[in-house]
Amino acid sequence: MWDWYEFPSIGRTDLRDLKKAGDEAFKAFSRAYGESLENFFQPLLSFLVWFEKLLINSPWPVVMAVIALLVWAGSRSWQLVLATLASLALIGYLGMWENTMYTLALVSVATLVCIVIGIPFGILMSKSDRMQAIVTPVLDFMQTVPAFVYLIPIILLLGLGKIPGLIAVCVYAIPPIVRLTNLGIRLVDKDVLEAADAFGASPRQKLWTVQMPLALPNIFAGVNQTIMMALAMVVVAALIGVRGLGMEVLKAVNNQYITLGFMNGLAIMAIAIVFDRTSQKFGKRLQKHSEIIHG
Amino acid sequence: MASHGIEIRNLYKIFGPKGHKYVDAVRGGMSKTELNEKYGHVLGLKDINISMPAGKIQVVMGLSGSGKSTLIRHINRLIEPTVGEVIYEGQDVCKMSKAELLQFRRMKTAMVFQKFALLPHRTVLANTLYGLEIQRVPHKEAEERARRWISRVGLEGFEDHYPNQLSGGMQQRVGLARALTNDADILLMDEAFSALDPLIRMDMQGVLLDIQQELHKTVVFITHDLDEALRLGDRIAILRDGAVIQQGTGQDIVLNPQDDYIAEFVKEVNRGRVIRADTVMKPGEPVDLTIESGALLEDVAKRLTETGASELTVVDSTGKPLGQLTLHDTIGAMVTPS
Structure with a gap:
């Protein structure tokens, strides 16, 4: 008799064997390659640690001055510089300086990694429809699979710590920059490209003199999104032992410390706003040539 | 000074994935519409020869x-x-x-x-x-x-x-x-x-x-x-x-x-700006009023009306008379025949 109420599944024993087989296979892979992977990421780890130390061991006025300068260089807005200094002062006064520096270091390095890997991928995608067809579903996967799921293999391979945290952040944060680089290049005006062709520009010359400059505003929107998503991941990264504001939020959740939770949450938000406004204003300035229009 | 012209010879362009297949058909007289409707290809250029x-x-x-x-x-x-072929300086660009x-x-x-x-x-x-x-x-x-x-x-x-x-x-x-x-x-x-x-x-x-x-x-x-x-x-x-x-x-x-x-x-x-004096002039006795060979009819008419004359002589660059143009002939040539 066909059972309409219970879905015909493969059965408990088979299922257990299936899971076991998958786990065993991955564990074998991890045993075989875990160490070489760790060695592979060693330079990245050293860089991250060096950057953290730099931020934490430098006198706080120097760090604040450098951040204020960077914000000014990006946005040319003194209001934003003042707001940045005020939030940093408050963060420091409330005892979150060190954790903020950890988070800042993680997000900066993650963004850098995303740019270095993401932009070339975006360029490759824009050059070939096949590449686009292959990469797009991978990006969809990276953005939709819950972060906790891909944390498992990362932990299995690399254990707890900064590098698995950094990788988790990058997996989640890299799609927008890849997508928007691809889109930006594909949206470049065909007439202008034809002109470059007519003047004998090689594919490389076309990329650097026409496609990249004209795609820059879109690429920059991608960088902005990447930073935002990296910040959104710091709490998840804290789950695998990354120090910083995220760790404090996690502590607050576990112990129902409302004030601690909000303080650190707001500190993350403050950093996010500073990053966002600065990069948006910088992106806008890149398009300045298109704003002034003949009247 | 550019010393080379461009020779375009027997150039065909058929847009579509299999353009080559239909060249012979087009040579044989298949029309643009037929090519498009029957085979889904677009005839871009057909047997272009221009030097x-x-x-x-x-x-x-x-x-x-x-x-x-x-x-x-x-x-x-x-x-x-x-x-x-598109030939420039003896080389085929194609x-x-x-x-x-x-x-x-x-x-x-x-x-x-x-x-x-x-x-x-x-x-x-x-x-x-x-x-x-x-x-x-x-x-x-x-x-x-x-x-x-x-x-x-x-x-x-x-x-x-x-x-x-x-x-x-x-x-x-x-x-x-x-x-x-x-x-x-x-x-x-x-x-x-x-x-x-x-x-x-x-x-x-x-x-x-x-x-x-x-x-x-x-x-x-x-x-x-x-x-x-x-x-x-x-x-x-x-x-x-x-x-x-x-x-x-x-x-x-x-x-x-x-x-x-x-x-x-x-x-x-405006034919007066296209047709040249040499094309319309007729043989006859030279007069004093002249205009240089290659002048447009509009210039001839202007010269005639300005001086009030009814006839002038077309001369080459050395001043040698080539032919005669009357106001009547000039105006007649400037008017579009119906």
Whole structure:
């Protein structure tokens, strides 16, 4: 008799064997390659640690001055510089300086990694429809699979710590920059490209003199999104032992410390706003040539 | 001075994935409509043979969809031909390797576009030296040459402006300066003035004729405007449905339109500005009032009415009389026969 109420599944024993087989296979892979992977990421780890130390061991006025300068260089807005200094002062006064520096270091390095890997991928995608067809579903996967799921293999391979945290952040944060680089290049005006062709520009010359400059505003929107998503991941990264504001939020959740939770949450938000406004204003300035229009 | 013309021989372009398959059918007389309806391919160009003279302006005229923009893009191979040859300096552009083609485009051709196609993120100066930058000319020299052409087309003082700060006419001056800075023998102009206001268009035509008098480049000029074609063209080819239906000088075409389609076209033309004195003059006794051979009928009529005379003599550059023109004959030739 066909059972309409219970879905015909493969059965408990088979299922257990299936899971076991998958786990065993991955564990074998991890045993075989875990160490070489760790060695592979060693330079990245050293860089991250060096950057953290730099931020934490430098006198706080120097760090604040450098951040204020960077914000000014990006946005040319003194209001934003003042707001940045005020939030940093408050963060420091409330005892979150060190954790903020950890988070800042993680997000900066993650963004850098995303740019270095993401932009070339975006360029490759824009050059070939096949590449686009292959990469797009991978990006969809990276953005939709819950972060906790891909944390498992990362932990299995690399254990707890900064590098698995950094990788988790990058997996989640890299799609927008890849997508928007691809889109930006594909949206470049065909007439202008034809002109470059007519003047004998090689594919490389076309990329650097026409496609990249004209795609820059879109690429920059991608960088902005990447930073935002990296910040959104710091709490998840804290789950695998990354120090910083995220760790404090996690502590607050576990112990129902409302004030601690909000303080650190707001500190993350403050950093996010500073990053966002600065990069948006910088992106806008890149398009300045298109704003002034003949009247 | 450009010493080479461009020979286009038996050029066919059939758009679609299997263009080659249908060349023979088109040669055998299959029409554009039949090709499209039965086989889903679009006939772009059909058996084009034009020899474009060196150092002259060759106009290719046709209405939209006639294939004129497709044709000009075969000269620098922005579009691959289905079959046929484009010969320049004894070499077939269609058979060049990728590297040869890049070199050919860099050194031998320059192009001006209907929609200007300037680089929006670059200033006028940086746009103008783009071709030289692609050729890897040292920046200092490139800038010097670019500045010279910017002032030659009348844009001095606008070097640091961005294209969208300029009017259409000024943008196309940048387009022209960019092409001329390349110092290439071949100048390809794809409806270069079509997007401009009539007055500015006339102005730009003047700029082009002026520059051409000095440089003698081999210019290929695409237009849908017969008046423009007649004003600029040393030779004109008329394209319809991808085929050349008549070619010759402007005067040839106005005086002997090959079919009703062209006759319809030339009906509205100001014949006084196209037909030359030599064409209409008759043998007779020379008089004192003269005009040089090659003058347009409009100039003849002007000379006659200004002096109040009823007859003048056409002379060559040494002053030797060639023939006679009366006011009656002149006016008669300027009026479109019905």
